[in-house]
Amino acid sequence: MSSYLLLTVFLAIAIIFPLIPLALAWIWAHLFSPAKPGKDKQSIYECGIEATTPAHVQFQSHYYLYALVFLVFDVETVFLLPFAAAFLKLPVSAFLALMVFLLLLVEGLVWAWAKGILIWK
Amino acid sequence: MTSLLQSLMSESILVVTALLVLGLGVSLPKARPLITAITILGGFVAAAALLLFPLDGNFLHGMVVLDPLARIFKLVILGLTLVAVVLASESFPVNHFAESLALILFGTIGMMLLVGTEDLLMIFIALELTSIPLYILAAFDKESRSSAEAGLKYFLIGSISAAFLLYGLSLIYGVTGSTNLPEIARLSGAPDPLLIAGIVLTLAGFAFKVAAVPFQLWAPDVYEGAPTAAAALIASGSKVAGIFILAKLLTSGLGHWAGAAGWEQFLPGWAPVLALMSAASIMLGNITALAQSNVKRLLAYSAIAHGGYLLLGLCSATTDSLTAVLFYVVIYALTTAGAFGVVAIVEKQRGGSRLDDFNGLAKSSPVLALCLLVFFISLAGIPPLAGFFGKLYLFTSALANGQHLWLVIVAVAMNAVSLYYYLIVLKHAFVLIGPEDVRPANAPASQVLVAFLALAVLALGLAPNLLLTPLSKDKTTKVAALTTDHLP
Numbered sequence: 001m002s003s004y005l006l007l008t009v010f011l012a013i014a015i016i017f018p019l020i021p022l023a024l025a026w027i028w029a030h031l032f033s034p035a036k037p038g039k040d041k042q043s044i045y046e047c048g049i050e051a052t053t054p055a056h057v058q059f060q061s062h063y064y065l066y067a068l069v070f071l072v073f074d075v076e077t078v079f080l081l082p083f084a085a086a087f088l089k090l091p092v093s094a095f096l097a098l099m100v101f102l103l104l105l106v107e108g109l110v111w112a113w114a115k116g117i118l119i120w121k
Numbered sequence: 122m123t124s125l126l127q128s129l130m131s132e133s134i135l136v137v138t139a140l141l142v143l144g145l146g147v148s149l150p151k152a153r154p155l156i157t158a159i160t161i162l163g164g165f166v167a168a169a170a171l172l173l174f175p176l177d178g179n180f181l182h183g184m185v186v187l188d189p190l191a192r193i194f195k196l197v198i199l200g201l202t203l204v205a206v207v208l209a210s211e212s213f214p215v216n217h218f219a220e221s222l223a224l225i226l227f228g229t230i231g232m233m234l235l236v237g238t239e240d241l242l243m244i245f246i247a248l249e250l251t252s253i254p255l256y257i258l259a260a261f262d263k264e265s266r267s268s269a270e271a272g273l274k275y276f277l278i279g280s281i282s283a284a285f286l287l288y289g290l291s292l293i294y295g296v297t298g299s300t301n302l303p304e305i306a307r308l309s310g311a312p313d314p315l316l317i318a319g320i321v322l323t324l325a326g327f328a329f330k331v332a333a334v335p336f337q338l339w340a341p342d343v344y345e346g347a348p349t350a351a352a353a354l355i356a357s358g359s360k361v362a363g364i365f366i367l368a369k370l371l372t373s374g375l376g377h378w379a380g381a382a383g384w385e386q387f388l389p390g391w392a393p394v395l396a397l398m399s400a401a402s403i404m405l406g407n408i409t410a411l412a413q414s415n416v417k418r419l420l421a422y423s424a425i426a427h428g429g430y431l432l433l434g435l436c437s438a439t440t441d442s443l444t445a446v447l448f449y450v451v452i453y454a455l456t457t458a459g460a461f462g463v464v465a466i467v468e469k470q471r472g473g474s475r476l477d478d479f480n481g482l483a484k485s486s487p488v489l490a491l492c493l494l495v496f497f498i499s500l501a502g503i504p505p506l507a508g509f510f511g512k513l514y515l516f517t518s519a520l521a522n523g524q525h526l527w528l529v530i531v532a533v534a535m536n537a538v539s540l541y542y543y544l545i546v547l548k549h550a551f552v553l554i555g556p557e558d559v560r561p562a563n564a565p566a567s568q569v570l571v572a573f574l575a576l577a578v579l580a581l582g583l584a585p586n587l588l589l590t591p592l593s594k595d596k597t598t599k600v601a602a603l604t605t606d607h608l609p
Contacts, residue, residue, distance in 0.1 A: 093126070107140055114147040 065117050069109060076105050128180050128187055131167035131195065132230050138163025139226040146219020153210065153218050160206050160222045164229075168199045183239040183301045190447075191237045193591055194365050197451050198236065201358040202229040204458040207570050208350035211465045214262055221261055225354060228254035232362035239373070241290045241300040244366055248286070248330070251359055252279050258351035259343055271346030275355075278329060278339040286326025292319030293375075302374035309377045312389065320375060320391050324398075330363040331428045332421075334401035344421035349468060352417060353461035356424055357454035364431050364450045368443055371395075371435060379438055383524030395436035400531050402429030407535040410542045416464055416474045419542060420457065423500060426539060427453050433528050434515045441518035444593045449511040451588060452499075452581060456508060459574035460496040463489055466562045466571070479546060481555020486562050490550045492575040497543040499578050502536055507581035512536065514585075 044051050083090070083098050112118065126133065138160060145156050171192055179186050205225050213221045231250030238244055256279060260272020290300075296316040297305045312320075325336065332340040344352045371379075371391055380390020387393045406426030413419040431453075434446035464474050466489060471478045483490040499508035516532060519525050562568060581588055 104136075104140070107143065111143055111147055 060121075062117075062120065065112075069112055069117070072105055072108060076102070124176075124178075125180050125185065127174070128176055128178070128185050129234075130174060131170045131199075132233050134167040134170055135163060135226050135230050135233075138167075139223040139230075142219050142223045142226065146217070146223070150219070153215070156219045156222060157206065157210055160226065161203060163226070164199050164203055164206070168196055171195055171199075179239075183303070184243045185234075185237055186239045187237055190592070194236045194361065194447075194451075195233045197361060197454070198229060198232045198358050201354065201361065201454055201458055202226070204462060204570060204574070205350045205354040205358070207566050208353055208462055208465045209348075211469050211564050211567050212349040212351075214264065214348075216263075217261075221258060221348075221350075224254040224258050224261075225350075228258070228354065229358065232358050235362045235366050238366075239302040239369070241294060241302070244370065245283075245287055245290060248363075248366075249283060251362060252283070252330075255279075255351065255355055255359060258354070259347035261351060262348050265346070267342075267346035268348060269346075271343045274339050275343045275347075278336075282326045282329030282336065284326075285322050285329070289319045289322030289324070289326055292316070292322065295319070302370065305374045306376055312378045316378065317389055320378060321394055323370070324391060324394050327363065327367045328398055331360060331367070331431070332402075332425050333398045333428050333432060334405045334425065335398075337402065337405070337425045337428075340425055341418045341421040344424070345415055345417045345474075349417070349461055349465035349474075353458050353465070356420065356461065357458040360424070360428070361450050361454045364435075364446065368435055368446060372438060372443060376438075379436075381524060382436055382528070384527040386524065392436045392438065395432045396525065396528055399429045399432035399436060400528055402426060402432065403532050403535045404429075407538045407542075410539070413542070414476050416476060416479065416546060417461075419546065420460055420464070423539065423542075424457065426535065427457075427500075430512070430515060430532055433519055433525070433532055436528075437519040437522040437525055439518060439522055441521060442515070444589070445511070445515040445518045447592050448585070448589055449515050452507045452511040452578070455574055455581075456496050456499045456578055459492065459571055459578065460500070462567055462571040462574065463493045463496065466564050466567055469564060470559060470562050476546065476549050479549040479555075480553040481559070482550040485555060485559040488572060489562065489568065492571050493550055494547055495575040495578055497547055499582065501540045501543040503540075505579070505582045507578045507585065510582055510585045514589075 044055060079098070079101065083094075141163070142156055142160055145152065145159065149155065175189075175192060177187050177189070202225060206222060209218075209221055209225065228251050231247050231252075231254070235244065235247035235251060238247060256272055256276040259275045260269050262268035292315055293305065294300050296313050296319065297308050299305055328336040329339075343355065347355065375391060378390045379392045381388040382392040382396035402425050406422045406424070406429060410419050410422035410426065413422060431446055431450055434442045434449065466486075467478060467482065468474050470486075479493075482493065495506060499506035502508045502512040504510075516529050519529055
């Protein structure tokens, strides 16, 4: 049971640890800092520059599709590198298996291309 | 490597078919009958490969395990895929039709891998491979708000359940030091508290998949909102695969830690968890189904209740009750796939699946109404249909365990309640008078398939041995090899 005691201690520390700075900030705000609200102080903070438009704007979901297609080939590299390093020691079946894997990815790209996903609208 | 490819031959055929279908969808998007035909052909070739080149054995340290029982279930899953593919032309939108069929095939590959493995990691990967295509299929009707809602709910709840499952499996691995089920089973003795936590988390993950109370909230919305073919696959194929692998995990992996679930005699383990979820599912599913006005929603609550019956058999964990569970899940999947088939045709005819849309079905399409009668009476468990024998076998084998009398009493009492809502649907179809100007259904393939399913349900009710003998004769199979000596 002693191992669970240790876990309980960890849990207690994990809860107390973030509470301390929060409590300090609250105490500081209430005891020392003078309350002087103003237009600049209450505006939304965006990297220090004055906000010109509301934050809720739409942007193209195309970025997401590009990222997905990119990710596929990113992962492909991870598999191709060790394959290339051990190429001479591998049997024919491993070569075939990797070619099938590449075919799967390439067909995915061809499919996305034919569906017009790569055209920027 | 070659033997691994041989062991996964039918799955490989399905992958090739899916790629072919995707390619055709891009090059010939108008040729929907051709695409459907190729998908069905691929399914039949995969089934033929299973039948003609049966291969038993253990590949890659239990990642792929093939035995006669797994083969039966792969065939059943292929059959249920056939139903979904045929219904797809009734219920999926015309745009991106080939993609929907390819996704059905990808999901099927996941289910087939799930049935043929004995490794925790492979179980998780196969479950995800099953689930992700199903999430997409549930949201496939882009113009319907309820389909988008169904897809989102299914996706969110499914991913949370996957997280539960993965955490549970990692705890089991952490305690036992292996991801291989027979290796895990070699460990015995009093359960570590951490192992119990792992088992409970794993069960929570699976309970999402089979929609057991208290993890059932997604089921009604998904069944109602998803395109009917997708709902049919979620309700039948993924349930068969999920129950099969749950049975395998609990018996051949965690058999020592069953615990006990007798009345006022609970011992820690997975049996009491399953027993409580089973009782809650049976009660909530059957009682809530009484208030439904949409047939798909009603089928969802009925699915929750049937999930409860299946868990009842699982937690009894005798050789007989496990065979009964496997028998019942196949029967239930065939029946519910058929019921969704009828719903899909009626939906196409009349534009909805409310109870009122079934009014006068017996007059406008008598064969369809007869099939509906067969399916719903079988779900209610009335002889001579397959559902009756399945329930009889399930309940008697659960009683043989000796501890679960209370659970069987709950199940039988609630089964009487279920008769009411199944008969309500039949009342709308046979007694109430419908609109005069109903076009006859124009869906020949689906109608033939639904009629065939109804015949199968009738045949398995009259001669349950057709399925029961292959399920129980094979004593070498892992699930059947489990005996009560694992139980305290």
